Amino acid sequence: MLNTTLTKLIAAYCDEMIAFRRDLHQHPELPFEEVRTTQRIVQQLKQIGIDYRLTEPTGVIAEIKGAKPGKTVLLRADIDALPVMELNDKIDYQSTISGKMHACGHDTHTAMLLTAAKALYQIRDQLTGNVRLVFQPAEEIAQGANAMIAQGVMIGVDNVFGMHIWSKMRSHQLACVVGPTFASADLLKVTFKGQGGHGSMPHDTVDAAMVASAFVMNVQAIVSREIDPLEPAVVTIGKMVVGTRFNVIAENAVLEGTVRCFNLEVRNKLEAAIERYAQQVAAMYRATAKVEYTYGTLPLVNESQSALLAQSIIQQAFGEEALHAERPTTGAEDFSYYLEHAPGAFALVGSGNPAKDTQWAHHHGCFNVDEDSLTRGAELYAQYAFAYLQQNQF
Template identity: 35%
Template sequence: MFSFKWCHLLIIFHVLVATPMSSLTNSSDQLSTKFLDIAKKPEVFDWMVKIRRKIHENPELGYEEFETSKLIRVELDKLGIPYKHPVAVTGVVGFIGTGSSPFVAIRADMDALPIQERVEWEHKSKVPGKMHACGHDAHVAMLLGAAKILKQHENEIQGTIVLVFQPAEEGGGGAKKIVDSGALKNVTAIFGLHVVPEIPVGEVASRSGPLMAGSGVFEAIISGKGGHAAIPQLSIDPVLVASHVIISLQDLVSREADPLEPQVVTVSKFQGGGAFNVIPDYVTIGGTFRAFSREGLKHLKQRIEQVIIDQAAVQRCNASVNFHDEDKPLYPPTINNGDLHKLFVDVAGNLLGMDKVSADNPPVMAAEDFAFYQVVIPGYFFRLGVEYDSSEPPQSLHTPYLKINEDALPYGAALHASLATTYLIKYQQDVAKVVGEYHDKL
């Protein structure tokens, strides 16, 4: 049963007593089945493609999505959809429906990555060193596509659908800022998706429970005493000490973690020195740590700091550790709500066919700041196939060679719209059931 607040009962009771449950169920199926057909029509599909390409040509990094945000607001204005802006610096939160309870949210992230695009095509990034290498340009286009479809059927929406255009997913914790802003205070569920180039167009994948790991970053400065490489006894070599630290950090997973609980500690940054015959005064190391539980993340964070500082001290060096909590907050694990998983399987199976729905997709150690929503709201996150060419090896996300099959855009838009509308109907069915049980007890 979907969660709800008792204060919502009075708001929607008058709708329930006048509407048979069979009518609610039928309206859900009817809306869902026609959304994909609408999304594939040229006036919607071509419009989404145009938006996606314009955003792709003009990528903006986290909290710098000013032009992307402006484009979104212009399109929402044309559609007659009210919105709040700015939310979380550049974010936009729109509203479709009655303006009253229940509220459900659908989300797209807007930010690009500091990557130089290597794909040669007409709509290649025009900004040197920046690229939509994670598909967020497609995410925005699909959410706007869903908004266009939903606006056309606004009189059939039984509640309010909240459109969340979020900044800074790539390490900046934009979702946390959206939550902290209070923009979602009445929302009882939220859905999000991510494009995946390894999955064919028209197919989706997800699972109930843990889907993606939580993550954090660390950076440490290990200070010794520099000197000539030919007389190391007069120096305290921070390079050697950092090497010991890196080996010791790997023991946190191999010797301290439960073998049945996946964890990762990766040192991906090692900087220091510059000359072949000079021992530097200090070196900098940094990396990421990941786990599928918040407790596991906290333990890793604590032990990483202890290991670095104490290991350095044993070998006569000083060390300081920075977890960049202010600009790169600790991401919780992405854990899908079980009831929303059932709804997702029903909706996706109805739209695409059950053979196109992978309902037990293996979890991955990548992180996603959608998890910040799931900490405070029941949430569901799924993967959408955007395979470009099945005859070629797929280029993964976060690479300069990423290509997205734009034929996938209608599927994302239709799923967004269908999940939101179906949730509102199912929510009211659950409330009606509780009202009936309460009435029977009286």
């Protein structure tokens, strides 16, 4: 199943891949602002000879056409950075833009996919079918995938595959589980309105701070008492804006949070229960409540045959010990939207190495990766595409 030529080519491109990744790391760009990043990707595609088209406002879709007609497999990498201040002082390729950083590894995803593209292009005469390459903007705000889908990226696609560098896993480990991998991630905003007044006269007021506090303390009962304990769920209130002065009873309270789960039926129950809790708590204190529940990403559920194909490739290419059974995470990924349109899978590439100080959590100012892991990620991209097309050529 493995193509040994791909293995050799990717190993030969390793230094170029790391250099490209470091260039992107030094020039991070936020969601839908990835203008330079898009230009650098296009430069690489032109050098390789791969046809491409630009998407709006940023991003690239490219295509490697095989020698014979067949199915189309899509490989996706995200390209955006985060509004995080880089704190790494032990590397010589720190972000050159204050307050912006590739603190989640999207620079590595882009470099790995370009490297896989170079190798796949060299063996295009062996491909029965096409490999679509997607360099997607705005994953961090969960809008990029849908923007690409609206611009036709999924037309004619039979299978999709993506990956994420993963600092919680040791470098050289890879994972691609069957079933749920990432959770849905929704946004929650609750506004309580009471009646303000002097802090010395609470009987003349409706205290929005009291209402908000009661809601925060009670809303966790939804997870513990209304959701099946075998169904993971998270309700987090991460922000509260209440009151204006120490001796003024608050008239308004605005709460913001996130809701996570792996099951759309559970999501519906959570949404309905949050609305009910907010209204009932407000009524108990003579206040009013307004709930704004915004859907974010879908649960990311790997299709079984696609995940098993990735697992087989990992074991054949890197040995059985490289395959890791990583637990699902309640983090979120907008790759889930591609899976609404075609079967596929999403893999994790371990990058944590305490010896190289690369075990920091994603979205942290000290986040970094063990660059030795990039070669395995690039090969997994390439071998997956080749194997999928080989399996489905008849």
